[in-house]
Amino acid sequence: xxxxxxxxxxxxxxxxxxxxxxxxxxxxxxxxxxxxxxxxxxxxxxxxxxxxxxxxxxxxxxxxxxxxxxxxxxxxxxxxxxxxxxxxxxxxxxxxxxxxxxxxxxxxxxxxxxxxxxxxxxxxxxxxxxxxxxxxxxxxxxxxxxxxxxxxxxxxxxxxxxxxxxxxxxxxxxxxxxxxxxxxxxxxx
Amino acid sequence: xxxxxxxxxxxxxxxxxxxxxxxxxxxxxxxxxxxxxxxxxxxxxxxxxxxxxxxxxxxxxxxxxxxxxxxxxxxxxxxxxxxxxxxxxxxxxxxxxxxxxxxxxxxxxxxxxxxxxxxxxxxxxxxxxxxxxxxxxxxxxxxxxxxxxxxxxxxxxxxxxxxxxxxxxxxxxxxxxxxxxxxxxxxxxxxxxxxxxxxxxxxxxxxxxxxxxxxxxxxxxxxxxxxxxxxxxxxxxxxxxxx
Numbered sequence: 001x002x003x004x005x006x007x008x009x010x011x012x013x014x015x016x017x018x019x020x021x022x023x024x025x026x027x028x029x030x031x032x033x034x035x036x037x038x039x040x041x042x043x044x045x046x047x048x049x050x051x052x053x054x055x056x057x058x059x060x061x062x063x064x065x066x067x068x069x070x071x072x073x074x075x076x077x078x079x080x081x082x083x084x085x086x087x088x089x090x091x092x093x094x095x096x097x098x099x100x101x102x103x104x105x106x107x108x109x110x111x112x113x114x115x116x117x118x119x120x121x122x123x124x125x126x127x128x129x130x131x132x133x134x135x136x137x138x139x140x141x142x143x144x145x146x147x148x149x150x151x152x153x154x155x156x157x158x159x160x161x162x163x164x165x166x167x168x169x170x171x172x173x174x175x176x177x178x179x180x181x182x183x184x185x186x187x188x189x
Numbered sequence: 190x191x192x193x194x195x196x197x198x199x200x201x202x203x204x205x206x207x208x209x210x211x212x213x214x215x216x217x218x219x220x221x222x223x224x225x226x227x228x229x230x231x232x233x234x235x236x237x238x239x240x241x242x243x244x245x246x247x248x249x250x251x252x253x254x255x256x257x258x259x260x261x262x263x264x265x266x267x268x269x270x271x272x273x274x275x276x277x278x279x280x281x282x283x284x285x286x287x288x289x290x291x292x293x294x295x296x297x298x299x300x301x302x303x304x305x306x307x308x309x310x311x312x313x314x315x316x317x318x319x320x321x322x323x324x325x326x327x328x329x330x331x332x333x334x335x336x337x338x339x340x341x342x343x344x345x346x347x348x349x350x351x352x353x354x355x356x357x358x359x360x361x362x363x364x365x366x367x368x369x370x371x372x373x374x375x376x377x378x379x380x381x382x383x384x385x386x387x388x389x390x391x392x393x394x395x396x397x398x399x400x401x402x403x404x405x406x407x408x409x410x411x412x413x414x415x416x417x418x419x420x421x422x423x424x425x426x427x428x429x430x431x432x
Contacts, residue, residue: 014360016406017320021269039284040323042316042359048283064316065360131406137195154267155403 003034003072006079007057009041010090013067019129023089027071030085032078036071038086040064113141125185128153135178136160143167151177233374239383241339241423248424254389255420261398262413270324270407271414284318288325292418299422304343308350315351315367316359320407326363327411330370330379335419337373338383378404382416
């Protein structure tokens with residue numbers, strides 16, 4: 001089978017490795033996708049991408065401060081859909097650098113939980129995936145906004161976990177995690 | 190006054206303006222002033238008690254301390270970055286395989302006191318991996334700190350080579366971090382890990398490893414992989430010299 005490769009570049013975009021790995025795993029799980037990678041386009045990473053047979057997917061001009069998405073897929077439609085899905089997932093994570101990849105949304109994404117709730121008044125669940133040091137504060141904010149919490153982050157102290165779950169219990173909300181792993185909620189992984 | 194873990198508890202909110210007042214800093218909206226006259230001056234250079242001593246008895250103790258630290262770190266190793274290397278896992282992952290080969294070549298070269306041969310795999314690790322500071326950068330910071338702490342003279346030329354190569358091979362943040370490390374400037378968390386390794390007591394190790402691992406999504410774990418590589422270099426060299 002001949003594989004189709006595709007790539008997109010997100011200029012000056014910084015993400016933590018857990019978020020990138022999570023998105024890559026979601027893309028690789030799509031039907032027809034054989035390989036997917038989301039990495040900073042450093043020479044060392046481009047070497048690994050090339051060794052994995054994805055050199056053709058690397059967009060021209062991508063540099064060390066740019067995030068690239070590369071996929072190998074069964075056909076063009078699947079490859080394009082995967083690139084678009086990755087762009088959407090990056091945007092949903094709060095794009096700091098302005099995604100310029102194919103399919104990236106031009107609308108400004110919500111930057112805070114408050115803005116997110118304003119956009120989606122019926123939202124009842126927040127997924128928190130920040131470094132552990134910041135996760136408790138974000139989870140607390142989500143609970144105060146009346147949201148259930150899926151706390152993907154690890155390295156949250158036991159004291160913070162108790163505080164969060166006590167508050168959730170008082171408010172009839174659910175805190176899953178910390179270090180919750182992934183879940184499929186309403187068909188969205 | 191105790192530690193302030195979250196500035197919001199003292200009324201500071203994102204977006205507030207910080208003003209220089211001439212003799213200090215102020216955040217008027219939070220009614221907060223920062224008076225440097227009473228501040229502790231902190232030096233990013235390795236403190237004296239972070240030196241890993243070099244007689245045979247302390248080498249044996251260091252090997253044990255490093256293994257205790259590795260097991261402590263492995264218990265909370267993230268599945269991304271170089272975390273799986275703490276548990277000898279992740280075979281088949283192209284990034285980890287690339288990292289593992291380069292780390293082993295580098296450790297072997299350094300153990301043979303062949304700094305020149307250690308430069309190429311080190312340069313290959315710059316910018317390798319995902320994230321804000323690619324895992325390879327964090328690893329190299331831990332390695333340089335560990336080599337310096339152990340009094341290994343190979344660290345200075347290796348550090349110079351890494352600092353020279355970094356700006357063209359990694360993210361702006363990763364390169365800045367490596368340039369500082371090459372000058373012998375490290376984070377307090379990393380100081381604490383080396384102090385705990387030098388001291389060798391398990392309670393101190395648990396606390397220091399816990400703090401180090403909590404840093405970033407994978408950066409803490411990646412840095413510790415570098416520290417443990419440096420300890421392997423230091424202890425293998427001494428073992429041979431003593432034999």
